[in-house]
Amino acid sequence: MNNETLTIRTMARALIAGVSMLTCAAALAQTPEVAKGDAIAHAGVPPSVPACIACHGALGEGNAQAGFPRLAGLSASYLTAQLNDFASGARQQPVMAPIAKGMTPDARASVSAYFASLPAPVSTSTSAPKPDALGEQLALHGNWKNGVPACVSCHGDQGSGVGDAFPAIAGQPAAYIKAQLAAWKTNTRAPGPLGLMSAVAKRLSDKEADAAATYFASLPAAQHAPENGTQGAAR
Numbered sequence: 001m002n003n004e005t006l007t008i009r010t011m012a013r014a015l016i017a018g019v020s021m022l023t024c025a026a027a028l029a030q031t032p033e034v035a036k037g038d039a040i041a042h043a044g045v046p047p048s049v050p051a052c053i054a055c056h057g058a059l060g061e062g063n064a065q066a067g068f069p070r071l072a073g074l075s076a077s078y079l080t081a082q083l084n085d086f087a088s089g090a091r092q093q094p095v096m097a098p099i100a101k102g103m104t105p106d107a108r109a110s111v112s113a114y115f116a117s118l119p120a121p122v123s124t125s126t127s128a129p130k131p132d133a134l135g136e137q138l139a140l141h142g143n144w145k146n147g148v149p150a151c152v153s154c155h156g157d158q159g160s161g162v163g164d165a166f167p168a169i170a171g172q173p174a175a176y177i178k179a180q181l182a183a184w185k186t187n188t189r190a191p192g193p194l195g196l197m198s199a200v201a202k203r204l205s206d207k208e209a210d211a212a213a214t215y216f217a218s219l220p221a222a223q224h225a226p227e228n229g230t231q232g233a234a235r
């Protein structure tokens, strides 16, 4: 046997191993919890809860024009916390409140596990407006004069998210990001872990909030590596 056949054999073995791994992955793709969440995402919880994909997109990618946020690839614990906050009123939002209230805590966890298991969308709307220098300055360096740290220091390089607590903000609709920053200023969104984001938002001027929103909306959505493996129940 010459070296060439050996290499081909090794490659073939690797390929076969790869295929069987894929088969296993397909077989394991949906845990019972994720399957339950899949059903809710596509059919809602009749009669009161509509299908999530009607607004959040067939792949949980969101809708830039309408300002509906992307859910795909965000951490399950983050999504569950948001649904619980919508249900309790700690995060006040007229569209999501009845939807979250219409689900049991168990259903909220399942549908969150489902969206967390989906990959982040590959590309975002090309209609995102061009960011200006102020947005980039805040994102990468913050505004230390007013005690605002760089957004990426918590949200990760390119705003792609870090671990379970710091959500990806890259590629979220600009209008959605702006609305969230405003919600923390008016205390209509719960302060979140350690009140970190609420403190940041309260230190931003309206002009800065607009600029940061435009900046992150212009970046491609990206999947972040989960820190502890709990993100994405199907993975």
Ligand code: HEC
Residues within 6 Å of the ligand: 040, 041, 044, 049, 050, 051, 052, 053, 054, 055, 056, 067, 068, 069, 070, 071, 074, 079, 080, 082, 083, 093, 095, 096, 099, 111, 112, 167, 176, 179, 180
């Ligand atoms: C009629 C449209 C609509 C439907 C249907 C809908 N949503 Fe939403 N969702 C929204 C809007 C609008 C927001 C932004 C709320 C805000 O500005 O705070 C949102 C926000 C969210 C958020 C917060 C995301 C984040 O990044 O913090 C989660 C989680 C969520 N929705 C989950 C769901 C789930 C799960 C379902 C299905 C059971 C669902 N939504 C159905 C419109 C909808």
Ligand code: HEC
Residues within 6 Å of the ligand: 069, 078, 081, 138, 139, 148, 149, 150, 151, 152, 153, 154, 155, 165, 166, 167, 168, 169, 172, 176, 177, 178, 180, 181, 190, 191, 192, 193, 196, 197, 200, 204, 212, 213
């Ligand atoms: C000190 C850490 C920290 C910094 C700095 C920070 N954030 Fe956040 N941010 C968070 C945390 C934590 C959350 C999650 C809040 C929650 O769980 O409700 C968050 C959430 C958000 C959200 C909501 C995402 C969603 O899906 O609803 C937006 C938008 C956001 N941050 C924008 C920004 C911008 C813009 C900057 C820079 C001006 C910034 N953040 C700087 C910690 C930070």
